[in-house]
Amino acid sequence: YFRGDYNIFFDGSNKQLLAFDEIQTTFAKTDNLAIVIAPDSREVFTPEILKLIQNLTVDSWQVPYSSRVDSLANYQHTEAVEDDLLVEDLLYEEHELTPERIAKVKNIALTEPVLKNALISAKGDVTVVNITVQLPEVDKTAEVQEVMAHINQMLAQYQQNYPNVEFHKAGIIAMNYAFMTAAQEDSATLVPTMLxxxxxxxxxxxxxxxxxxxxxxxxxxxxxxxxxxxxxxxxxxxxxxxxxxxxxxxxxxxxxxxxxxxxxxxxxxxxxxxxxxxxxxxxxxxxxxxxxxxxxxxxxxxxxxxxxxxxxxxxxxxxxxxxxxxxxxxxxxxxxxxxxxxxxxxxSQSGTDFMDKLGDFVVLRRNVLLP
Missing domain, CATH: 1.20.1640.10 (Multidrug efflux transporter AcrB transmembrane domain)
Structure with a gap:
């Protein structure tokens, strides 16, 4: 069978791995998968892209083993309204994406330290939908493949609907999957090519x-x-x-x-x-x-x-x-x-003579050929 997760590179007695496992046991053991959204227009704050973020956030909850989804769409923004505190999603679905509303969302996203350079780039040209995954780890390789199969199918549909947007995958889950697929594809191509x-x-x-x-x-x-x-x-x-x-x-x-x-x-x-x-x-x-x-x-x-x-x-x-x-x-x-x-x-001996001459040439000029 094949394993491609990062744990295989460390021995069970590795001090750093043991410390990392202890942290995960004490607090929470989670893996993540980040979907990077990069519009060709280099502008996230448009009605089309913001609606895309909303839809992708909702669909990401259907990813196998997902326990949390973080994005601009569901970021809990708090603001004071007279004597009350209003807490709602930054891209609350009941708010129409008018130019004024988009300008407000952009101002909040690019000034909020929790969001800037985390879920949105400083220039506002790239954003992320981060999916937190809790794998049962009964068969981690199969579980990673299951998650990535769902993600690839979902993003293929989004890519078809939004051809002017680039979608990229990052995070621990994507890295483990990349290790597996790269090695398996190399094995399927390099061995026959070598033969x-x-x-x-x-x-x-x-x-x-x-x-x-x-x-x-x-x-x-x-x-x-x-x-x-x-x-x-x-x-x-x-x-x-x-x-x-x-x-x-x-x-x-x-x-x-x-x-x-x-x-x-x-x-x-x-x-x-x-x-x-x-x-x-x-x-x-x-x-x-x-x-x-x-x-x-x-x-x-x-x-x-x-x-x-x-x-x-x-x-x-x-x-x-x-x-x-x-x-x-x-x-x-x-x-x-x-x-x-x-x-x-x-x-004839022409081939043999040529090889003899080549051998003599290499031996006589070995210092020049191997300085």
Missing amino acids: LVILVFLTIMLRSFLSVVATLIVIIGSVIATMGLSGWAGMFLSTATVNVPTLVMTLAVADCVHVIATMRQSMQNGFSKAHSIERSISLNFMPILITSVTTAIGFLMMNMSDSPVLRDFGNLSALGVMIACFLSVTLLPALLTLLPVSVKQPA
Whole structure:
């Protein structure tokens, strides 16, 4: 399952989080969602926009788990009328929005310290409808999604009715939802894109469809094994760990390319496929193992982090690296043996000569290239 709320970034023993939880327990634990209203005219105090604020304030009470709505419309303004005190909504519905009434509302809103730079900008060009939400926290991720689904549907209707007004979402609820959606959208786009890029470049470099197929099987197997073990261990996906599949794919490709490239080079020199695979494994086993182990150790150092999700990211990455290493020296040779992989003898040495010259150029001018 996926979690995107800010609490996952802090350990249960974090002093700051414990102090924050104590404050919320002592007083009140609330989350908020602010709907920012920004008219294209840069003027909030018009009949159309003020009526919009009134309607949006009323509709915001229908948001799931909402316990309070604050806006210019329902701000309790107090004024003295002779010997009486009159307390009413700043945008009381029974008052017609005449120019005189709007001017009075504007004067009150821009001079009242409680409202200025809180519910209305100092220039009067942007205002806010703030919704206080009390989540049951049985399943906070699902509850946040429920709130945001209602908000998005409501604002879509308002955007259609008021095309000259921009609506923005802010607050803790919107931030948690943004974390979740950004990570999930990245996972849905980056992983397939990564596979496509790998497929294209492997095809160009290896020039063997079956070698590419073998590599993709190892890559996908490494990712599935890593994420499967994380789920079996009861770990949840977060904005950090959702990037693990992309990382594992990158490292798995590096391992596979070394094995396949050495095998193909040996086959081009006239050796049999079986001998070439055996020779490739014998030459690349220790380099792949050392690289994987040192990389895994580096990721395991993230266990020194105070953030649980960063520790999870380090552990899953280290696990994925070692799984990719294991599959590249076991599953990959077996696939290469079973698949009818063949190589063509190079027509000329021009490509090899170019790479040799490029290597010599880089070594001779290393001080210039790496100042």
